[in-house]
Amino acid sequence: MKICVIGTGYVGLVAGAGFSDMGNDVVCCDVDRNKIDGLNRGELPIYEPGLDKLVARNAAEGRLQFTTDISRGVAGAEVVLLAVGTPPGADGSADLSFIFKAAESIADALTGWAVVVTKSTVPVGTGDKIEALMVKRTRQEFAVASNPEFLKEGDAVNDFMKPDRVIVGAEDKRAIECLRNLYAPFTRTSDRMMVMDRRSAELTKYAANSMLATRISFMNDLANLCEILGCDIELVRKGMGSDARIGPKFLFAGPGFGGSCFPKDLRACISTGQQAGYSLRILEAVVAVNETQKQRLGEKVLAYFGSNLRGKRIAVWGLAFKPGTDDIREAPALTLIDQLLGAGAEVVATDPVAIPGVRKLYGDRIRFEEGNYETVEGADALVLVTEWNEFRRPSFERLKKAMSQPVIFDGRNVWDPAEVRAAGFTYEGIGRGRSRKASPGTTA
Numbered sequence: 371m372k373i374c375v376i377g378t379g380y381v382g383l384v385a386g387a388g389f390s391d392m393g394n395d396v397v398c399c400d401v402d403r404n405k406i407d408g409l410n411r412g413e414l415p416i417y418e419p420g421l422d423k424l425v426a427r428n429a430a431e432g433r434l435q436f437t438t439d440i441s442r443g444v445a446g447a448e449v450v451l452l453a454v455g456t457p458p459g460a461d462g463s464a465d466l467s468f469i470f471k472a473a474e475s476i477a478d479a480l481t482g483w484a485v486v487v488t489k490s491t492v493p494v495g496t497g498d499k500i501e502a503l504m505v506k507r508t509r510q511e512f513a514v515a516s517n518p519e520f521l522k523e524g525d526a527v528n529d530f531m532k533p534d535r536v537i538v539g540a541e542d543k544r545a546i547e548c549l550r551n552l553y554a555p556f557t558r559t560s561d562r563m564m565v566m567d568r569r570s571a572e573l574t575k576y577a578a579n580s581m582l583a584t585r586i587s588f589m590n591d592l593a594n595l596c597e598i599l600g601c602d603i604e605l606v607r608k609g610m611g612s613d614a615r616i617g618p619k620f621l622f623a624g625p626g627f628g629g630s631c632f633p634k635d636l637r638a639c640i641s642t643g644q645q646a647g648y649s650l651r652i653l654e655a656v657v658a659v660n661e662t663q664k665q666r667l668g669e670k671v672l673a674y675f676g677s678n679l680r681g682k683r684i685a686v687w688g689l690a691f692k693p694g695t696d697d698i699r700e701a702p703a704l705t706l707i708d709q710l711l712g713a714g715a716e717v718v719a720t721d722p723v724a725i726p727g728v729r730k731l732y733g734d735r736i737r738f739e740e741g742n743y744e745t746v747e748g749a750d751a752l753v754l755v756t757e758w759n760e761f762r763r764p765s766f767e768r769l770k771k772a773m774s775q776p777v778i779f780d781g782r783n784v785w786d787p788a789e790v791r792a793a794g795f796t797y798e799g800i801g802r803g804r805s806r807k808a809s810p811g812t813t814a
């Protein structure tokens with residue numbers, strides 16, 4: 371099958387590589403010439419475990435090609451996937467300008483029947499708008515389907531190759547058949563394709579992200595209560611997560627959620643509700659809790675040292691919004707860094723892969739170190755923000771020797787407070803017993 375993917379970011383590149391790995395001929399298109407030139411030289415624009423090998427193998431076989439020429443990609447393609455960005459507009463609603471621009475280019479380039487598939491996360495009714503726009507521009511026959519993507523950064527290849535489910539929103543029989551054939555190799559063990567109407571498929575993606583984000587904000591809210599009442603959120607998490615009706619996933623308290631999806635998708639979903647005259651009050655609370663939670667780590671540092679951090683060196687472990695990715699969009703580490711710099715601290719940071727992106731934002735306003743222990747040299751405190759594996763079992767003895775004050779803020783509750791305290795540190799996690807100096811919700 372010939373497939374064209376428009377947009378070669380996290381979703382488009384993984385999807386393009388994944389479909390080509392099943393023997394399809396895939397052309398990935400992007401308007402970003404640097405990205406395409408890099409890919410044609412074998413350089414990946416993003417960090418995603420396993421993606422380099424998948425791309426290299428299929429590019430070498432000639433099944434995976436990269437171009438800025440959308441007409442070349444669309445000509446003769448039976449499936450055209452839209453995987454361009456849908457960033458938040460000024461009012462929180464999804465900015466669909468990239469989607470519509472790409473849809474125009476597809477319409478102009480169609481040479482025969484194709485199914486145009488939105489993999490991007492788009493509000494309910496976007497498929498209808500794409501269809502209306504394209505009908506005006508082309509005489510070719512086509513169908514528009516929704517096929518939201520559920521991959522998670524950091525494990526994207528695995529998620530794409532072995533999806534929990536494939537949601538297809540379409541009414542056109544030929545389009546459904548075509549997508550069934552496309553996904554059959556990915557769902558051989560059991561048929562996990564769910565076909566529904568296009569608008570319900572569009573909403574399903576927002577519903578899934580909203581539920582995941584709700585669990586996180588719920589736990590963060592409870593963690594703050596734990597700090598007032600002297601309870602340990604980790605014990606509460608285990609106790610409630612063992613209930614089969616609840617399940618253990620996505621129940622970790624932390625520094626708030628970030629990334630390119632949850633924050634923008636929640637705002638877009640709330641905006642969809644507003645436009646329909648309905649207020650999604652739970653999601654509004656989820657966003658509000660997250661906004662204050664992203665300040666929590668910084669507040670804790672300020673509460674401990676006082677509001678003036680001049681002369682204090684703070685080490686930060688982890689910059690990406692979560693482990694396994696170099697994505698720093700809306701990352702909690704950035705909020706923390708802003709708070710620390712605002713209070714006059716010297717910030718020294720490390721991350722296995724996200725340093726280049728953060729360096730672009732902060733230049734020499736913060737110092738970067740490649741090594742974990744080099745980062746804490748002479749530091750007055752260490753703040754763990756992203757729980758990369760390599761941060762999980764440090765030598766506390768070595769940390770203590772390197773730091774000028776033994777103070778740890780564990781933003782992910784990865785360390786055992788008793789062990790860290792026994793090693794001679796002051797330890798503060800998220801929701802782990804009474805917070806000695808910082809009260810949740812207060813600005814220090």
Ligand code: NAD
Binds near residue numbers: 377455491
């Ligand atoms: P991204 O920003 O990494 O990539 C988007 C790409 O589209 C960019 O390379 C950009 O240059 C390109 N582009 C923009 N306009 C174009 C056009 N007219 N023609 C060709 N290329 C164009 O975005 P992403 O993270 O891959 O997300 C894409 C969509 O998928 C979004 O709607 C997002 O919400 C959704 N999504 C993302 C994830 C994720 O984990 N990143 C997961 C599921 C769904």
